[in-house]
Amino acid sequence: MAKVLIIAGDYVEDYELMVPFQALQMVGHSVDVICPDKQTGEAVRTAIHDFEGDQTYSEKPGHNFILNASFADTDASQYDALLIPGGRAPEYLRLNATVIEMVKHFHSSNKPIAAVCHGAQLLAAADVIRERRVSAYPACAPEVTLAGGLYADIEVTSAVTDGNLVTAPAWPAHPAWLAQFNQLLANI
Numbered sequence: 001m002a003k004v005l006i007i008a009g010d011y012v013e014d015y016e017l018m019v020p021f022q023a024l025q026m027v028g029h030s031v032d033v034i035c036p037d038k039q040t041g042e043a044v045r046t047a048i049h050d051f052e053g054d055q056t057y058s059e060k061p062g063h064n065f066i067l068n069a070s071f072a073d074t075d076a077s078q079y080d081a082l083l084i085p086g087g088r089a090p091e092y093l094r095l096n097a098t099v100i101e102m103v104k105h106f107h108s109s110n111k112p113i114a115a116v117c118h119g120a121q122l123l124a125a126a127d128v129i130r131e132r133r134v135s136a137y138p139a140c141a142p143e144v145t146l147a148g149g150l151y152a153d154i155e156v157t158s159a160v161t162d163g164n165l166v167t168a169p170a171w172p173a174h175p176a177w178l179a180q181f182n183q184l185l186a187n188i
Contacts, residue, residue, distance in 0.1 A: 001028040002080040002112075002185040007099055007122070008035050009089030014046035014062030015171040016085035016116050021065075023178050024083075029185060032069035032079070036096050039070040047087055049117075049170070051156075056139070057170075074102075080188050082106040083181070086117025086137060086170070094125035103128060107164075112184040114166045116177055120144055123165075133162040135169050 004024055008017050017033070024031050035044050046062030076082075082103065084090065093099050103126035106113050115123055120136030121143055123129045130148035135158075144151045152160045152167070159168035159177035166184060168177035 001030065002188050003030045003078065004032070004081045004083055004185070005074065005076065005079040005102075006031060006033040006083045006085065007093060007102065008033050008044050008065065008067075008085060009093045010035070010045045011047045011088040012044060012065070012085050013087030013117060013171065014048045014065075015174070016087060016119075017044075017046060017065055018063065019171065019174050020083055020085065020114070020178060023174075024182070024185075027182060031083075032074070033065070033067050034069045034071040034074050035067055036071050036093065036099060038067055039072070040067055042067055044089075049087065051170075051172075071098075076102045076105040077109075079106075079111070081112040081181075081185055082114070084113070084115040084119035084122050086115075086119045088118070090118045090121040094122050100126045110164050112164050112166070112181060112188070114177065114181040116168045116173065117170045120149075120167060123147070123167075124149065129165070132165055133160055134165065135160045135167040135173075137169055 043064040107128035124147035
């Protein structure tokens with residue numbers, strides 16, 4: 001089974017962190033979750049984004065997620081795959097040079113990468129989506145396009161795989177997104 005790294009931060013989307021963390025472990029993968037400047041046992045705050053008929057999603061407090069690995073001790077080369085949840089965290093995580101280098105490592109090593117919702121902001125900042133078909137929350141479509149990606153405007157319950165990259169617009173796509181990512185992990 002694969003060893004998967006998840007990069008999170010405060011106000012990561014709750015479902016987009018917790019569901020993949022648990023589901024990937026359920027099928028036998030090893031999953032570590034890290035956050036810059038935080039150690040094993042510390043928490044990140046999460047937010048729940050919901051679609052309630054407004055012009056954009058609403059945001060509610062989520063759970064405190066306890067990290068099971070330390071950012072400072074993480075060596076990306078020791079992992080088989082990367083998962084990037086959405087929420088507000090990618091907005092500021094993309095400013096961290098070490099996070100960007102980690103994303104670039106997975107890309108240049110052709111290791112599986114899964115990103116959902118605003119996770120595409122990290123992919124765009126790392127310049128790893130040029131000429132790749134990428135889905136994301138629709139508000140991130142301009143960033144995908146400006147980074148040279150081909151924005152995939154798909155149903156909120158769908159996901160798209162382009163080579164080693166699996167992306168989806170938001171947490172309602174978890175069944176499709178995680179199944180496609182797990183398929184890539186099975187080929188490791």
